[in-house]
Amino acid sequence: MKRALLNIDYTNDFVAEDGALTCGVPAQNIESNIIKLTKAFIKEKSEVIFAIDLHNENDPYHPETALYPPHNIVGTKGRELYGGLKAIFENVSEEDEKYIRWIDKTRYSAFAGTDLAIYLRSRGVEEIHICGVATDICCLHTAIDAYNLGFKIVMHSNAMASFNPIGHEWALQHFEKALGAKVI
Template sequence: MKEALLVIDYTIDFVAEDGKLTCGLPGQQLERYIVDTTKDFIERQQFVVIPNDIHEENDPFHPETALFPPHNIRGTEGRHLFGELQSLYEANQARVIWMDKTRYSAFAGTNLDILLRERNIRTVHLMGVCTDICILHTAIDAYNLGYEIVIHTGGVASFDMEAHEFALKHFKNVLNAKVIE
Protein backbone atom coordinates (compact mmCIF):
# COMPACT_ATOMS: atom_id res chain seq x y z
CA MET A 1 0.00 0.00 0.00
CA LYS A 2 1.26 3.45 -0.88
CA GLU A 3 1.50 5.86 2.01
CA ALA A 4 2.88 9.33 2.51
CA LEU A 5 4.87 10.83 5.35
CA LEU A 6 4.42 14.53 6.03
CA VAL A 7 7.09 16.06 8.28
CA ILE A 8 5.54 19.41 9.12
CA ASP A 9 7.43 22.51 10.29
CA TYR A 10 10.36 20.69 11.86
CA THR A 11 12.53 23.78 11.43
CA ILE A 12 15.10 25.68 13.45
CA ASP A 13 12.62 28.44 14.26
CA PHE A 14 10.11 25.94 15.67
CA VAL A 15 12.51 23.55 17.41
CA ALA A 16 15.95 25.01 18.25
CA GLU A 17 16.56 26.47 21.68
CA ASP A 18 16.93 29.94 20.13
CA GLY A 19 14.18 29.47 17.51
CA LYS A 20 11.84 32.40 16.94
CA LEU A 21 8.73 30.39 17.91
CA THR A 22 10.24 27.30 19.47
CA CYS A 23 8.52 24.48 21.25
CA GLY A 24 11.99 23.80 22.69
CA LEU A 25 12.95 20.56 24.37
CA PRO A 26 9.74 18.66 23.52
CA GLY A 27 10.43 19.32 19.82
CA GLN A 28 14.13 18.57 20.11
CA GLN A 29 13.38 15.19 21.69
CA LEU A 30 11.54 14.15 18.49
CA GLU A 31 14.63 14.37 16.30
CA ARG A 32 15.75 10.74 16.40
CA TYR A 33 12.23 9.40 15.83
CA ILE A 34 11.55 11.82 12.95
CA VAL A 35 14.88 11.12 11.26
CA ASP A 36 14.57 7.34 11.63
CA THR A 37 10.98 7.29 10.39
CA THR A 38 11.84 9.54 7.45
CA LYS A 39 14.76 7.26 6.52
CA ASP A 40 12.43 4.26 6.70
CA PHE A 41 9.90 5.88 4.36
CA ILE A 42 12.65 6.85 1.91
CA GLU A 43 14.17 3.34 1.95
CA ARG A 44 10.74 1.77 1.38
CA GLN A 45 10.23 4.22 -1.52
CA GLN A 46 7.18 5.77 0.06
CA PHE A 47 6.24 9.38 -0.65
CA VAL A 48 7.85 11.93 1.71
CA VAL A 49 6.81 15.58 1.81
CA ILE A 50 8.27 18.28 4.04
CA PRO A 51 5.69 21.08 4.26
CA ASN A 52 7.19 24.16 5.87
CA ASP A 53 5.78 27.44 7.00
CA ILE A 54 7.02 30.43 5.00
CA HIS A 55 6.43 34.05 5.88
CA GLU A 56 7.51 37.37 4.47
CA GLU A 57 9.20 39.82 6.79
CA ASN A 58 6.82 42.45 8.21
CA ASP A 59 3.79 41.09 6.32
CA PRO A 60 0.84 43.10 7.64
CA PHE A 61 -1.69 40.96 5.76
CA HIS A 62 -0.86 37.51 7.06
CA PRO A 63 -3.23 36.51 9.90
CA GLU A 64 -0.41 35.02 11.99
CA THR A 65 1.34 38.40 12.20
CA ALA A 66 -1.04 39.46 14.98
CA LEU A 67 -0.77 36.11 16.79
CA PHE A 68 2.90 35.10 16.84
CA PRO A 69 6.34 36.67 16.69
CA PRO A 70 7.98 36.67 13.23
CA HIS A 71 9.14 33.13 12.34
CA ASN A 72 10.15 31.03 9.34
CA ILE A 73 10.90 34.17 7.35
CA ARG A 74 11.85 33.55 3.72
CA GLY A 75 15.62 33.36 3.27
CA THR A 76 16.49 32.98 6.95
CA GLU A 77 18.29 30.12 8.66
CA GLY A 78 15.19 29.63 10.81
CA ARG A 79 13.50 27.88 7.85
CA HIS A 80 16.22 25.22 7.66
CA LEU A 81 15.23 21.85 8.99
CA PHE A 82 16.27 21.11 12.55
CA GLY A 83 19.28 18.90 13.23
CA GLU A 84 20.00 15.78 11.20
CA LEU A 85 16.77 16.12 9.21
CA GLN A 86 18.38 18.94 7.17
CA SER A 87 21.26 16.74 5.96
CA LEU A 88 18.87 13.81 5.35
CA TYR A 89 16.75 16.08 3.17
CA GLU A 90 19.78 17.42 1.29
CA ALA A 91 21.00 13.88 0.57
CA ASN A 92 17.57 12.80 -0.70
CA GLN A 93 16.19 15.82 -2.55
CA ALA A 94 15.36 13.67 -5.57
CA ARG A 95 13.02 11.55 -3.41
CA VAL A 96 11.67 14.09 -0.92
CA ILE A 97 9.45 17.06 -1.77
CA TRP A 98 9.94 20.36 0.05
CA MET A 99 6.67 22.29 0.11
CA ASP A 100 6.21 25.90 1.18
CA LYS A 101 2.94 26.58 2.98
CA THR A 102 1.51 29.88 4.15
CA ARG A 103 -1.22 28.58 6.44
CA TYR A 104 -1.39 26.08 9.27
CA SER A 105 -2.60 23.22 7.07
CA ALA A 106 -0.22 21.66 4.56
CA PHE A 107 -3.23 21.35 2.23
CA ALA A 108 -4.29 25.02 2.30
CA GLY A 109 -3.10 26.81 -0.83
CA THR A 110 -0.75 23.99 -1.91
CA ASN A 111 -0.91 21.16 -4.44
CA LEU A 112 -0.49 18.48 -1.75
CA ASP A 113 -3.87 16.86 -2.41
CA ILE A 114 -3.08 16.63 -6.15
CA LEU A 115 0.35 15.09 -5.47
CA LEU A 116 -1.16 12.47 -3.16
CA ARG A 117 -3.99 11.57 -5.53
CA GLU A 118 -1.62 11.31 -8.53
CA ARG A 119 0.24 8.64 -6.58
CA ASN A 120 -2.95 6.87 -5.40
CA ILE A 121 -2.02 7.56 -1.78
CA ARG A 122 -4.88 7.21 0.69
CA THR A 123 -2.96 7.17 3.99
CA VAL A 124 -0.96 10.08 5.39
CA HIS A 125 1.40 9.83 8.35
CA LEU A 126 1.86 13.14 10.20
CA MET A 127 4.84 14.23 12.27
CA GLY A 128 6.37 17.55 13.28
CA VAL A 129 5.27 20.59 15.24
CA CYS A 130 3.07 21.95 16.63
CA THR A 131 0.64 19.15 17.43
CA ASP A 132 -2.26 21.48 18.19
CA ILE A 133 -1.68 23.92 15.34
CA CYS A 134 -0.18 22.82 12.02
CA ILE A 135 -0.44 19.08 12.64
CA LEU A 136 -4.07 19.41 13.77
CA HIS A 137 -5.12 21.66 10.89
CA THR A 138 -3.41 19.39 8.37
CA ALA A 139 -5.16 16.37 9.91
CA ILE A 140 -8.56 18.09 9.74
CA ASP A 141 -8.07 18.87 6.05
CA ALA A 142 -6.83 15.32 5.39
CA TYR A 143 -9.94 13.96 7.11
CA ASN A 144 -12.23 16.25 5.10
CA LEU A 145 -10.51 15.11 1.88
CA GLY A 146 -11.05 11.44 2.77
CA TYR A 147 -7.53 10.37 3.73
CA GLU A 148 -6.73 7.85 6.43
CA ILE A 149 -4.58 9.55 9.05
CA VAL A 150 -1.77 8.16 11.17
CA ILE A 151 -0.35 10.31 13.97
CA HIS A 152 3.01 9.32 15.45
CA THR A 153 3.05 10.40 19.10
CA GLY A 154 6.84 10.00 19.12
CA GLY A 155 6.99 12.49 16.27
CA VAL A 156 4.78 15.38 17.42
CA ALA A 157 5.19 18.09 20.05
CA SER A 158 4.00 21.55 21.01
CA PHE A 159 4.90 24.46 23.26
CA ASP A 160 1.50 24.00 24.95
CA MET A 161 1.24 20.58 26.61
CA GLU A 162 -2.47 20.92 27.44
CA ALA A 163 -3.26 21.73 23.80
CA HIS A 164 -0.95 18.90 22.67
CA GLU A 165 -2.95 16.40 24.76
CA PHE A 166 -6.24 17.80 23.48
CA ALA A 167 -5.06 17.41 19.87
CA LEU A 168 -4.00 13.78 20.43
CA LYS A 169 -7.51 12.99 21.74
CA HIS A 170 -9.11 14.94 18.90
CA PHE A 171 -7.13 13.00 16.27
CA LYS A 172 -8.40 9.71 17.63
CA ASN A 173 -11.91 10.55 18.81
CA VAL A 174 -13.04 13.05 16.17
CA LEU A 175 -10.87 12.42 13.09
CA ASN A 176 -10.72 8.62 13.49
CA ALA A 177 -6.94 8.78 13.15
CA LYS A 178 -4.71 5.90 14.09
CA VAL A 179 -2.56 7.27 16.90
CA ILE A 180 0.57 5.17 17.36
CA GLU A 181 3.12 5.27 20.15
Template sequence: MNPALILIDYTYDFVAPDGKLTAGAPAQAIDENLAAAIGETIEAGGMVFVVNDLHLENDGSHPETALFPPHNLLGSPGRAVYGKTAEKLRAYQTLENRQVFYMDKFRYSAFAGTALDILLRQNHIQKLELAGVCTDICVLHTAISAYNLGYEVTVHKNRVASFNAEGHKWALEHFKSSLGFTVV
Protein backbone atom coordinates in the same frame (compact mmCIF):
# COMPACT_ATOMS: atom_id res chain seq x y z
CA MET B 1 2.02 2.79 -3.14
CA ASN B 2 3.25 3.05 0.42
CA PRO B 3 1.95 5.75 2.75
CA ALA B 4 3.42 9.21 2.56
CA LEU B 5 5.10 10.98 5.45
CA ILE B 6 4.00 14.60 5.73
CA LEU B 7 6.67 16.45 7.72
CA ILE B 8 5.22 19.72 8.98
CA ASP B 9 7.24 22.77 10.09
CA TYR B 10 10.24 20.95 11.53
CA THR B 11 12.40 24.04 11.05
CA TYR B 12 15.04 25.86 13.03
CA ASP B 13 12.61 28.60 14.10
CA PHE B 14 10.17 26.05 15.51
CA VAL B 15 12.69 23.65 17.07
CA ALA B 16 16.08 25.18 17.96
CA PRO B 17 16.60 26.55 21.47
CA ASP B 18 17.01 30.03 19.97
CA GLY B 19 14.31 29.62 17.29
CA LYS B 20 11.93 32.55 16.80
CA LEU B 21 8.85 30.50 17.83
CA THR B 22 10.41 27.39 19.32
CA ALA B 23 8.54 24.44 20.74
CA GLY B 24 11.81 23.79 22.59
CA ALA B 25 12.77 20.54 24.28
CA PRO B 26 9.63 18.59 23.20
CA ALA B 27 10.37 19.37 19.54
CA GLN B 28 14.08 18.65 19.90
CA ALA B 29 13.26 15.30 21.54
CA ILE B 30 11.53 13.99 18.38
CA ASP B 31 14.44 14.75 16.01
CA GLU B 32 15.87 11.21 15.90
CA ASN B 33 12.36 9.73 15.55
CA LEU B 34 11.66 11.95 12.55
CA ALA B 35 15.00 11.11 10.94
CA ALA B 36 14.20 7.40 11.40
CA ALA B 37 10.70 7.88 9.94
CA ILE B 38 12.17 9.51 6.83
CA GLY B 39 14.58 6.60 6.35
CA GLU B 40 11.83 4.02 6.90
CA THR B 41 9.50 5.77 4.45
CA ILE B 42 12.10 6.13 1.70
CA GLU B 43 13.50 2.62 2.11
CA ALA B 44 9.96 1.22 1.88
CA GLY B 45 9.40 3.06 -1.41
CA GLY B 46 7.17 5.75 0.08
CA MET B 47 7.26 9.50 -0.35
CA VAL B 48 8.16 12.31 2.06
CA PHE B 49 6.57 15.74 1.76
CA VAL B 50 8.39 18.46 3.70
CA VAL B 51 5.89 21.29 4.11
CA ASN B 52 7.19 24.40 5.84
CA ASP B 53 5.68 27.65 6.97
CA LEU B 54 6.71 30.71 4.95
CA HIS B 55 6.19 34.28 6.06
CA LEU B 56 7.21 37.65 4.67
CA GLU B 57 8.80 40.26 6.90
CA ASN B 58 6.39 42.99 8.08
CA ASP B 59 3.41 41.28 6.45
CA GLY B 60 0.58 43.10 8.21
CA SER B 61 -2.06 41.33 6.14
CA HIS B 62 -1.26 37.80 7.37
CA PRO B 63 -3.52 36.72 10.27
CA GLU B 64 -0.61 35.12 12.19
CA THR B 65 1.15 38.48 12.45
CA ALA B 66 -1.09 39.47 15.36
CA LEU B 67 -0.77 36.06 17.04
CA PHE B 68 2.91 35.13 16.89
CA PRO B 69 6.31 36.81 16.61
CA PRO B 70 7.92 36.84 13.15
CA HIS B 71 9.11 33.34 12.25
CA ASN B 72 10.10 31.27 9.20
CA LEU B 73 10.75 34.45 7.26
CA LEU B 74 11.62 34.23 3.58
CA GLY B 75 15.39 34.01 3.17
CA SER B 76 16.08 33.49 6.86
CA PRO B 77 18.07 30.59 8.34
CA GLY B 78 15.03 29.90 10.53
CA ARG B 79 13.32 28.17 7.60
CA ALA B 80 15.95 25.41 7.37
CA VAL B 81 14.93 21.92 8.45
CA TYR B 82 16.37 21.16 11.88
CA GLY B 83 19.00 18.73 13.14
CA LYS B 84 19.30 15.04 12.29
CA THR B 85 16.07 15.31 10.35
CA ALA B 86 17.79 17.74 7.96
CA GLU B 87 20.81 15.42 7.70
CA LYS B 88 18.58 12.47 6.80
CA LEU B 89 16.77 14.50 4.14
CA ARG B 90 20.09 15.63 2.65
CA ALA B 91 21.12 11.99 2.34
CA TYR B 92 18.19 11.46 -0.05
CA GLN B 93 18.52 14.66 -2.07
CA THR B 94 19.57 13.53 -5.50
CA LEU B 95 18.22 14.34 -8.94
CA GLU B 96 17.17 10.72 -9.31
CA ASN B 97 15.17 10.64 -6.08
CA ARG B 98 11.53 11.34 -6.74
CA GLN B 99 10.51 10.45 -3.19
CA VAL B 100 11.18 13.74 -1.37
CA PHE B 101 9.21 16.90 -2.13
CA TYR B 102 9.52 20.33 -0.49
CA MET B 103 6.78 22.91 -0.48
CA ASP B 104 5.93 26.16 1.25
CA LYS B 105 2.67 26.86 3.03
CA PHE B 106 1.19 30.18 4.05
CA ARG B 107 -1.47 28.91 6.45
CA TYR B 108 -1.57 26.32 9.24
CA SER B 109 -2.72 23.41 7.07
CA ALA B 110 -0.20 21.79 4.73
CA PHE B 111 -3.07 21.45 2.24
CA ALA B 112 -4.20 25.10 2.21
CA GLY B 113 -2.97 26.76 -0.98
CA THR B 114 -0.43 24.04 -1.81
CA ALA B 115 -0.21 21.24 -4.38
CA LEU B 116 -0.07 18.57 -1.67
CA ASP B 117 -3.46 16.99 -2.39
CA ILE B 118 -2.77 16.93 -6.14
CA LEU B 119 0.64 15.29 -5.67
CA LEU B 120 -0.75 12.68 -3.28
CA ARG B 121 -3.60 11.75 -5.61
CA GLN B 122 -1.31 11.79 -8.66
CA ASN B 123 0.83 9.20 -6.86
CA HIS B 124 -2.20 7.16 -5.71
CA ILE B 125 -1.49 7.79 -2.03
CA GLN B 126 -4.39 7.44 0.39
CA LYS B 127 -2.52 6.70 3.62
CA LEU B 128 -0.61 9.45 5.37
CA GLU B 129 1.52 9.81 8.45
CA LEU B 130 1.57 13.32 9.89
CA ALA B 131 4.66 14.38 11.83
CA GLY B 132 6.33 17.56 13.05
CA VAL B 133 5.24 20.63 14.98
CA CYS B 134 3.06 22.00 16.44
CA THR B 135 0.67 19.15 17.26
CA ASP B 136 -2.15 21.49 18.24
CA ILE B 137 -1.71 24.07 15.48
CA CYS B 138 -0.26 23.15 12.07
CA VAL B 139 -0.37 19.37 12.53
CA LEU B 140 -3.96 19.67 13.79
CA HIS B 141 -5.12 21.85 10.89
CA THR B 142 -3.38 19.55 8.41
CA ALA B 143 -5.11 16.58 10.07
CA ILE B 144 -8.52 18.20 9.73
CA SER B 145 -7.86 18.93 6.05
CA ALA B 146 -6.71 15.34 5.49
CA TYR B 147 -9.88 14.09 7.18
CA ASN B 148 -12.06 16.33 5.01
CA LEU B 149 -10.23 15.13 1.87
CA GLY B 150 -10.77 11.47 2.81
CA TYR B 151 -7.23 10.37 3.67
CA GLU B 152 -6.43 7.60 6.13
CA VAL B 153 -4.06 9.07 8.71
CA THR B 154 -1.65 7.80 11.34
CA VAL B 155 0.08 9.97 13.94
CA HIS B 156 2.93 8.63 16.06
CA LYS B 157 3.02 10.35 19.46
CA ASN B 158 6.81 10.36 19.40
CA ARG B 159 6.92 12.17 16.03
CA VAL B 160 4.88 15.26 16.94
CA ALA B 161 5.45 17.99 19.51
CA SER B 162 4.21 21.37 20.71
CA PHE B 163 5.19 24.21 23.01
CA ASN B 164 1.78 23.69 24.67
CA ALA B 165 1.70 20.37 26.57
CA GLU B 166 -2.05 20.51 27.16
CA GLY B 167 -2.74 21.42 23.53
CA HIS B 168 -0.51 18.55 22.39
CA LYS B 169 -2.41 16.08 24.56
CA TRP B 170 -5.79 17.45 23.45
CA ALA B 171 -4.85 17.25 19.74
CA LEU B 172 -3.72 13.62 20.03
CA GLU B 173 -7.05 12.72 21.62
CA HIS B 174 -8.92 14.72 18.97
CA PHE B 175 -7.12 12.80 16.21
CA LYS B 176 -8.45 9.54 17.69
CA SER B 177 -11.89 10.45 19.00
CA SER B 178 -13.12 13.04 16.49
CA LEU B 179 -11.21 12.20 13.30
CA GLY B 180 -10.91 8.43 13.74
CA PHE B 181 -7.17 8.45 13.03
CA THR B 182 -4.71 5.88 14.27
CA VAL B 183 -2.52 7.28 17.05
CA VAL B 184 0.48 5.11 17.87
Protein backbone atom coordinates in the same frame (compact mmCIF):
# COMPACT_ATOMS: atom_id res chain seq x y z
CA MET C 1 -2.04 0.79 0.13
CA LYS C 2 0.31 3.64 -0.80
CA ARG C 3 1.23 5.95 2.00
CA ALA C 4 3.08 9.22 2.48
CA LEU C 5 4.85 10.93 5.36
CA LEU C 6 4.21 14.60 6.02
CA ASN C 7 7.01 16.23 8.01
CA ILE C 8 5.39 19.39 9.35
CA ASP C 9 7.50 22.47 10.23
CA TYR C 10 10.47 20.74 11.84
CA THR C 11 12.64 23.85 11.38
CA ASN C 12 15.12 25.83 13.43
CA ASP C 13 12.56 28.51 14.29
CA PHE C 14 10.16 25.93 15.72
CA VAL C 15 12.69 23.57 17.33
CA ALA C 16 16.08 25.15 18.13
CA GLU C 17 16.66 26.60 21.57
CA ASP C 18 17.02 30.07 20.04
CA GLY C 19 14.22 29.59 17.49
CA ALA C 20 11.89 32.52 16.94
CA LEU C 21 8.80 30.49 17.90
CA THR C 22 10.32 27.40 19.45
CA CYS C 23 8.52 24.44 20.96
CA GLY C 24 11.84 23.94 22.73
CA VAL C 25 12.90 20.78 24.52
CA PRO C 26 9.76 18.74 23.66
CA ALA C 27 10.48 19.32 19.95
CA GLN C 28 14.20 18.67 20.34
CA ASN C 29 13.45 15.40 22.13
CA ILE C 30 11.59 13.97 19.12
CA GLU C 31 14.41 14.54 16.62
CA SER C 32 15.63 10.94 16.61
CA ASN C 33 12.06 9.66 16.13
CA ILE C 34 11.45 12.01 13.19
CA ILE C 35 14.76 11.02 11.60
CA LYS C 36 14.05 7.30 12.04
CA LEU C 37 10.54 7.67 10.59
CA THR C 38 11.77 9.75 7.63
CA LYS C 39 14.54 7.27 6.82
CA ALA C 40 12.06 4.37 6.97
CA PHE C 41 9.71 6.04 4.49
CA ILE C 42 12.60 6.88 2.15
CA LYS C 43 13.92 3.32 2.36
CA GLU C 44 10.54 1.87 1.37
CA LYS C 45 10.21 4.37 -1.52
CA SER C 46 7.14 6.04 -0.03
CA GLU C 47 6.44 9.72 -0.56
CA VAL C 48 8.08 12.05 1.97
CA ILE C 49 6.82 15.63 1.98
CA PHE C 50 8.45 18.40 3.97
CA ALA C 51 5.58 20.86 4.50
CA ILE C 52 7.31 23.98 5.73
CA ASP C 53 5.83 27.24 6.96
CA LEU C 54 6.77 30.25 4.80
CA HIS C 55 6.46 33.89 5.82
CA ASN C 56 7.60 37.24 4.54
CA GLU C 57 8.87 39.66 7.14
CA ASN C 58 6.24 42.09 8.46
CA ASP C 59 3.55 40.86 6.08
CA PRO C 60 0.52 42.97 7.04
CA TYR C 61 -1.86 40.65 5.16
CA HIS C 62 -0.95 37.40 6.86
CA PRO C 63 -3.11 36.60 9.91
CA GLU C 64 -0.18 35.10 11.85
CA THR C 65 1.65 38.44 11.83
CA ALA C 66 -0.67 39.63 14.60
CA LEU C 67 -0.58 36.31 16.49
CA TYR C 68 3.09 35.33 16.65
CA PRO C 69 6.57 36.83 16.49
CA PRO C 70 8.20 36.72 13.03
CA HIS C 71 9.18 33.13 12.21
CA ASN C 72 10.17 30.95 9.26
CA ILE C 73 10.97 34.06 7.27
CA VAL C 74 11.96 33.38 3.67
CA GLY C 75 15.75 33.13 3.23
CA THR C 76 16.59 32.80 6.94
CA LYS C 77 18.34 30.07 8.88
CA GLY C 78 15.21 29.80 11.02
CA ARG C 79 13.37 28.26 8.06
CA GLU C 80 15.94 25.51 7.53
CA LEU C 81 15.19 21.97 8.67
CA TYR C 82 16.40 21.31 12.19
CA GLY C 83 19.35 19.11 13.09
CA GLY C 84 19.81 15.76 11.39
CA LEU C 85 16.67 16.15 9.31
CA LYS C 86 18.42 18.83 7.26
CA ALA C 87 21.22 16.40 6.37
CA ILE C 88 18.70 13.77 5.24
CA PHE C 89 16.98 16.26 2.94
CA GLU C 90 20.22 17.64 1.51
CA ASN C 91 21.95 14.28 1.01
CA VAL C 92 19.21 12.15 -0.46
CA SER C 93 20.33 9.89 -3.28
CA GLU C 94 19.39 10.71 -6.85
CA GLU C 95 17.33 7.52 -6.94
CA ASP C 96 15.31 8.51 -3.85
CA GLU C 97 14.95 12.17 -4.83
CA LYS C 98 11.79 11.48 -6.85
CA TYR C 99 9.95 10.43 -3.66
CA ILE C 100 10.86 13.54 -1.67
CA ARG C 101 9.21 16.91 -1.99
CA TRP C 102 9.41 20.26 -0.23
CA ILE C 103 6.25 22.36 -0.17
CA ASP C 104 5.93 25.89 1.09
CA LYS C 105 2.80 26.43 3.14
CA THR C 106 1.48 29.79 4.25
CA ARG C 107 -1.27 28.56 6.55
CA TYR C 108 -1.42 26.03 9.37
CA SER C 109 -2.59 23.21 7.12
CA ALA C 110 -0.23 21.74 4.53
CA PHE C 111 -3.27 21.46 2.23
CA ALA C 112 -4.42 25.11 2.42
CA GLY C 113 -3.35 26.97 -0.72
CA THR C 114 -1.02 24.20 -1.94
CA ASP C 115 -1.29 21.44 -4.52
CA LEU C 116 -0.60 18.76 -1.88
CA ALA C 117 -3.90 16.90 -2.36
CA ILE C 118 -3.42 16.76 -6.14
CA TYR C 119 0.19 15.63 -5.70
CA LEU C 120 -0.79 12.81 -3.32
CA ARG C 121 -3.78 11.67 -5.39
CA SER C 122 -1.70 11.60 -8.58
CA ARG C 123 0.64 9.15 -6.85
CA GLY C 124 -2.16 6.96 -5.52
CA VAL C 125 -1.54 7.83 -1.86
CA GLU C 126 -4.43 6.80 0.39
CA GLU C 127 -2.83 6.96 3.84
CA ILE C 128 -1.04 9.94 5.33
CA HIS C 129 1.37 9.71 8.25
CA ILE C 130 2.02 12.97 10.09
CA CYS C 131 4.90 14.06 12.31
CA GLY C 132 6.36 17.42 13.33
CA VAL C 133 5.28 20.53 15.17
CA ALA C 134 3.09 21.89 16.59
CA THR C 135 0.78 19.00 17.41
CA ASP C 136 -2.21 21.20 18.22
CA ILE C 137 -1.72 23.78 15.45
CA CYS C 138 -0.18 22.82 12.10
CA CYS C 139 -0.34 19.04 12.61
CA LEU C 140 -3.95 19.34 13.77
CA HIS C 141 -5.10 21.55 10.88
CA THR C 142 -3.32 19.33 8.36
CA ALA C 143 -4.98 16.23 9.85
CA ILE C 144 -8.42 17.87 9.73
CA ASP C 145 -7.97 18.72 6.05
CA ALA C 146 -6.68 15.20 5.33
CA TYR C 147 -9.78 13.80 7.03
CA ASN C 148 -12.07 16.10 5.04
CA LEU C 149 -10.34 14.98 1.83
CA GLY C 150 -10.91 11.31 2.66
CA PHE C 151 -7.36 10.21 3.43
CA LYS C 152 -6.63 7.62 6.11
CA ILE C 153 -4.57 9.26 8.82
CA VAL C 154 -1.81 7.98 11.09
CA MET C 155 -0.39 10.34 13.71
CA HIS C 156 3.03 9.55 15.19
CA SER C 157 2.71 10.78 18.77
CA ASN C 158 6.38 10.12 19.56
CA ALA C 159 7.37 12.33 16.61
CA MET C 160 5.17 15.33 17.41
CA ALA C 161 5.52 18.17 19.91
CA SER C 162 3.86 21.42 20.91
CA PHE C 163 4.42 24.65 22.82
CA ASN C 164 1.53 23.57 25.02
CA PRO C 165 1.54 20.17 26.78
CA ILE C 166 -2.22 20.35 27.40
CA GLY C 167 -2.86 21.23 23.74
CA HIS C 168 -0.60 18.35 22.66
CA GLU C 169 -2.56 15.82 24.73
CA TRP C 170 -5.91 17.26 23.63
CA ALA C 171 -4.91 17.06 19.95
CA LEU C 172 -3.78 13.43 20.27
CA GLN C 173 -7.23 12.53 21.63
CA HIS C 174 -8.95 14.64 18.98
CA PHE C 175 -7.06 12.88 16.17
CA GLU C 176 -8.33 9.54 17.37
CA LYS C 177 -11.84 10.38 18.61
CA ALA C 178 -12.96 13.04 16.11
CA LEU C 179 -10.93 12.20 12.99
CA GLY C 180 -10.71 8.42 13.32
CA ALA C 181 -6.94 8.62 13.00
CA LYS C 182 -4.66 5.91 14.19
CA VAL C 183 -2.39 7.37 16.87
CA ILE C 184 0.84 5.43 17.42
